[in-house]
Amino acid sequence: MEENRICPNCGTPLTSHETICRNCGVEIGQSSKATQSRKESIQSSSDSPRNIRTIEDMTNYLEELAQQANESTEAALQAQLQVIRYIQSPKLYDSSFDLLFKNLKKALKYADSPRMQEMIQERTTVMIQNYVFFMNAKLQFEVKVNREEYRKLVEDACKMLAESLAEVAAMAIPGGATTKLTKKAMIAKISIQVLTSKDTKGDNLFTRFYRWYTRSSREREKQGEFIQTMNSLTEKLYKNREIIGKSDLIAGLIDRYTSDMTEYFCGNAVTFARQQYVSNWDHTISNVKKYMWIILSLNVLVLLIRWIFKGVSYVSAQISGTEYTADTTHWAITQWGIALVLFAVVTLVLFIDYWQRKKGCTAALKEAIEKYNKRYQTYHDIARTFDE
Numbered sequence: 001m002e003e004n005r006i007c008p009n010c011g012t013p014l015t016s017h018e019t020i021c022r023n024c025g026v027e028i029g030q031s032s033k034a035t036q037s038r039k040e041s042i043q044s045s046s047d048s049p050r051n052i053r054t055i056e057d058m059t060n061y062l063e064e065l066a067q068q069a070n071e072s073t074e075a076a077l078q079a080q081l082q083v084i085r086y087i088q089s090p091k092l093y094d095s096s097f098d099l100l101f102k103n104l105k106k107a108l109k110y111a112d113s114p115r116m117q118e119m120i121q122e123r124t125t126v127m128i129q130n131y132v133f134f135m136n137a138k139l140q141f142e143v144k145v146n147r148e149e150y151r152k153l154v155e156d157a158c159k160m161l162a163e164s165l166a167e168v169a170a171m172a173i174p175g176g177a178t179t180k181l182t183k184k185a186m187i188a189k190i191s192i193q194v195l196t197s198k199d200t201k202g203d204n205l206f207t208r209f210y211r212w213y214t215r216s217s218r219e220r221e222k223q224g225e226f227i228q229t230m231n232s233l234t235e236k237l238y239k240n241r242e243i244i245g246k247s248d249l250i251a252g253l254i255d256r257y258t259s260d261m262t263e264y265f266c267g268n269a270v271t272f273a274r275q276q277y278v279s280n281w282d283h284t285i286s287n288v289k290k291y292m293w294i295i296l297s298l299n300v301l302v303l304l305i306r307w308i309f310k311g312v313s314y315v316s317a318q319i320s321g322t323e324y325t326a327d328t329t330h331w332a333i334t335q336w337g338i339a340l341v342l343f344a345v346v347t348l349v350l351f352i353d354y355w356q357r358k359k360g361c362t363a364a365l366k367e368a369i370e371k372y373n374k375r376y377q378t379y380h381d382i383a384r385t386f387d388e
Contacts, residue, residue: 052190059084062169069172075107076120080168083130083161097233100127101240108243119171121245126164128237128244132230132253133157162191227264230257238382246388254383261379266372273365280361284354291346299339303332 052058059081066077082100104124111117134157166188170180234254237244244250317323 052194055084055194058165058191058194065169065172070110070112072107072110072112072116072120073172075103075110076123076168077172079103079107079127080165083127083164086131086134097236101236101243105240105243121247123164123168124244125247125249126160129249129253130157130161130164131233133160158192158195161195162188165191224264227261231261231265234261234379234382238385241385244386247386248388251383251386254379254386258376258379258383262372262376266368266375269368270372273361273368277361277365280354280357284350287350288347291350292343295339295343295346299335302335306331
C-alpha cells in the first residue's frame with residue numbers, strides 16, 4: 001500500500017515516491033530545513049518589534065511593514081516615516097510637509113473602505129501634531145530658562161509620537177485583532193524607550209535636539225523660523241483640507257498660533273505706523289520749541305547789540321562834550337513785536353506741516369491695521385474650515 005505523505009512546507013498531499021513537491025518545488029529531503037527556515041522568518045517578523053533598540057531600528061521596522069502592506073497602508077506608513085526622519089534631522093523643511101501630504105493623499109486614494117479613510121485622517125491630525133509639538137519643543141528649549149520644563153515637553157511629545165507610531169504600524173501588522181492589539185501595545189512601549197534612550201554616540205533625543213538647536217543663540221531668528229514654518233504648514237493644511245477632513249485638533253492648532261503668526265508678519269508694520277503717528281506730534285512740538293528758542297536768542301542778541309551801540313554812543317558824547325539825544329521811539333517793544341509775529345508765522349507753518357503729515361500717518365496706520373486684521377481673519381477662516 002502506497003504511503004501518502006504531506007509536504008511539510010506547503011501541506012500538499014504527496015505519494016511515498018515523490019521526492020519533490022509538485023506544488024512548491026521543495027525537495028522533500030530538504031523540506032524540514034526549508035520549513036524551519038520559513039518558520040524562523042515568520043517568527044523573526046513577528047518578534048521584530050522586540051529587537052528595536054534605536055530610532056534607526058524603528059525606521060527600518062516601519063519600512064519592512066510598508067513593503068508587506070497594501071498600497072494605502074504603505075503610504076500611511078511612509079507618511080509616519082516623514083515625522084521620524086524629521087526628528088532624526090530636526091530642520092524646518094517645507095519639503096517634509098509636501099512628502100507627508102503626498103503620502104497621505106496616496107493612502108486615502110487606495111483605502112479599501114470609508115472606515116480605513118477615517119482612520120488615516122485621524123492619524124493625519126496626530127502626525128501633524130507631532131511635527132508642531134517637536135518644533136515647539138525645540139523653540140521652548142532655546143527661549144526658556146527652565147530646562148526641566150522642556151524635558152517634560154519633550155517627554156509628552158515622545159508619548160504622542162509613540163502612540164501615533166503604534167496606531168499606524170498596527171494597520172500593517174498581520175494577524176487577528178488580539179495579535180494587533182498586543183503588538184500595538186508593544187510598539188508603543190518600545191517607541192517611548194527608543195525616543196528617550198541613548199543612541200550609539202551616547203546621545204538621547206533631548207541631547208540631539210540640544211546640540212542641533214544651540215548651534216547659535218539667535219533667539220529671535222529661531223522664533224522667526226518657527227513662525228514661518230507654522231505659516232507654511234497652515235497654508236499647506238488649507239490646500240490639503242480635503243485630504244485631512246474635519247478636525248477640531250487641526251482647527252485648535254491653527255487658532256493657537258494665529259495671533260503669533262499675525263503679529264510676526266504684520267505686527268511690526270502696525271507698531272511702526274503708530275510710532276510715526278505719535279512721533280508726528282512730538283516732532284512738531286519739538287520744532288516749535290526749537291524755533292522759539294532760536295527767535296528768542298536772536299532777538300536778545302539784537303537787543304544786546306543795540307544796547308551796546310547806544311551805550312557806546314552815550315560814552316562818546318560824554319567824552320567829546322557833545323549833547324546826547326535819547327531814543328524815544330520804543331524800538332525794543334517794536335523789536336519784541338516783530339519777534340512775536342515771526343514766531344507766530346513759523347508756528348503756523350509747522351502746524352500746517354503737522355496736519356499734512358498727520359493725514360499720511362493716519363492713512364498708513366489704517367492700512368497697517370487693515371492688513372493685520374485681514375491676515376488674522378485669514379488664519380481664523382482657515383481654522384474654521386476644519387471645525388467639526
